[in-house]
Amino acid sequence: xxxxxxxxxxxxxxxxxxxxxxxxxxxxxxxxxxxxxxxxxxxxxxxxxxxxxxxxxxxxxxxxxxxxxxxxxxxxxxxxxxxxxxxxxxxxxxxxxxxxxxxxxxxxxxxxxxxxxxxxxxxxxxxxxxxxxxxxxxxxxxxxxxxxxxxxxxxxxxxxxxxxxxxxxxxxxxxxxxxxxxxxxxxxxxxxxxxxxxxxxxxxxxxxxxxxxxxxxxxxxxxxxxxxxxxxxxxxxxxxxxxxxxxxxxxxxxxxxxxxxxxxxxxxxxxxxxxxxxxxxxxxxxxxxxxxxxxxxxxxxxx
Numbered sequence: 549x550x551x552x553x554x555x556x557x558x559x560x561x562x563x564x565x566x567x568x569x570x571x572x573x574x575x576x577x578x579x580x581x582x583x584x585x586x587x588x589x590x591x592x593x594x595x596x597x598x599x600x601x602x603x604x605x606x607x608x609x610x611x612x613x614x615x616x617x618x619x620x621x622x623x624x625x626x627x628x629x630x631x632x633x634x635x636x637x638x639x640x641x642x643x644x645x646x647x648x649x650x651x652x653x654x655x656x657x658x659x660x661x662x663x664x665x666x667x668x669x670x671x672x673x674x675x676x677x678x679x680x681x682x683x684x685x686x687x688x689x690x691x692x693x694x695x696x697x698x699x700x701x702x703x704x705x706x707x708x709x710x711x712x713x714x715x716x717x718x719x720x721x722x723x724x725x726x727x728x729x730x731x732x733x734x735x736x737x738x739x740x741x742x743x744x745x746x747x748x749x750x751x752x753x754x755x756x757x758x759x760x761x762x763x764x765x766x767x768x769x770x771x772x773x774x775x776x777x778x779x780x781x782x783x784x785x786x787x788x789x790x791x792x793x794x795x796x797x798x799x800x801x802x803x804x805x806x807x808x809x810x811x812x813x814x815x816x817x818x819x820x821x822x823x824x825x826x827x828x829x830x831x832x833x834x835x836x837x838x839x840x841x842x843x844x845x846x847x848x849x850x851x
Contacts, residue, residue, distance in 0.1 A: 558840040561661060564746050565833065568753020577754035585751050586816045589744060590690075594813070595715035597659070597741030598686050601679045602723045603734030614723055617680040620794055620802045625684065627785050627806075628654050632696070635776060639769050644824030648814070649769075650696040651823075652777055652831045655689045656808035658682050659745075661839070665808070666801055669847060677801045680723065686716035689813055697814070697823035748812040755815055755829040765834070774835050778842040782807040786850045807846040809835030 571577040577585075636649040656662070659682050666678040690712040722729070729737075785806045789799045810832045818828040 558661075558836070558843070561749060561836065562840075564749035565753040565756065565836070568750035568755075569757045570753075571750065572754040572757035577750065578757065582751060582754050583819065585747065586819050589748060589751070590816055590820065591711045593740055593744040593747065595711040596737045597744045598683075598712065598715040598719050599722075599729070600734060600737035600741040601659075601682065602719045603729040603737055611724055611726065614680055616795070617677050617798055618684065620789060620798050621681050621684050623788055623792070624681065624785060624802055624806060625654075625688070627781065627788060631776065631781060635773075639772060641769060642824070644698075645769070645827050647697040647823050648818075648827045648831055649773055651693060651814045651817075651828065652773055652810045652835070653781070654696060655685060655693060655811040655814060656777065656781075656806060657811045657836075658685050658805045658808055661836070662805045662808045665843060666804055669804060670797065670800060674797060674801050677798060678805060681802060681805050683716060683720045683723065685811075687713060687720065689811060690716065690817070693814070693817050694821040694823075697818055697828070698821050748816070752812055752815050752829060752832050755819075755825065756833050759826055759830060767830070770830060770834050773831065774838050777810065777835055778807060778839055779846070782846050782850060803846065803850055804843075807839070807843055809839040 568577060631653045632650050635653060636646040639646075639649050641649070658678070662682070663675065663678055666674050690710055721727075728734075782803050786799070786803045789802060794802075810828075812832060814828045815825060815832055817823065818825040
């Protein structure tokens, strides 16, 4: 994929964020409206999108292929775990900021941005591998994610029964069992789930409207975190998967997913569970902006 192709895709995403920013300035979004949008996404549209990911398309691959891809996913999160244990302590900051550092390192935007980039690089046949890699993300981001953001003191076991977690468990079970929902059910889920991406980006844009942009762009901690998230992590994972002799397509899709900016869901979870929502939105914006350049670099140099 050329630099211009990637730039075009990223500009579409940034346009949605800018629209959310403008809507906040015009008084359409913000405050209680953002909180209701967050609830809507986490309880309705995100679960629908998760289930639709294994309910649409022509065929599901063999269970061995699913398990092999999940094996790459295991190393994906193992590499991130090592960085989570060390980087936040080195960067410093408040407890809330360290929660943001942890979430940023753990959860890249594997769906909202990762899917279109994988399609552009490897074609339609690679999309299912991206979907399978996204299943543990869905499960972990909505269970481990709040714990990383806010610490054990604000974690409740009831979070394990949230709609997003239940949808993730069901989607993984359906994929492993190679069970397809009726076509009409998949179409309905996809119809509702397709709202998630633009609405989430509008939500992030609205959050950014109240932030001091100059301070964000001059923050050394955020820039260091951005470099680690977008360049260091995919380079480390690429070296590991090559050493373990993974299939080139699985390796490529997995490394591309690792090169994605911070997941938009971090801002949703931060608002829902009392994390540093301002810093989380800053991380999402800055990594998304920088990924316009870094994603083509990763594709050119590592794959």
